[in-house]
Amino acid sequence: MAELTDKYTYRITWSEDDSEFVGLCAEFPSLSWLAKSPEAALKGIRELVGEVIVDMTGAGEVIPEPIAGRNFSGKFMVRVPPEVHRQLAIQAAEAGVSLNRLASAKLSH
Structure with a gap:
């Protein structure tokens, strides 16, 4: 064992x-x-x-x-309130990156 x-x-x-x-x-x-x-x-x-x-x-x-030992796809879904989604979309647009890239960067820190 x-x-x-x-x-x-x-x-x-x-x-x-x-x-x-x-x-x-x-x-x-x-x-x-x-x-x-x-x-x-x-x-x-x-x-x-x-x-x-x-x-x-x-x-x-x-x-x-x-x-x-598990395999991970690197993909998962997160549900957030609409206002949070809006704020993140604005931040991504202002930074000139995709929403996915912005969320990934935030999760990495």
Whole structure:
């Protein structure tokens, strides 16, 4: 299971409420692991993910695909209020770029 758990997206952050580091996994948003050091938080969340994968496999459940292995088209739709759409169209026109290019630049920052 270690090979699959290596491919998941982990993040370690500080929890002010718990006064400890918390390990998280994007593909398993309901899981977390608290520890005194960031290294221990990463080790803990990785082991927990491995245990959950074993349990899910045993129960015949579908295991989440690692984000790193997914293919993305680079295209998604965002709905905004008409006034926001208008303001963005004006900004794009004033900058001499397409609305798509303006939105992409804003999302990249």
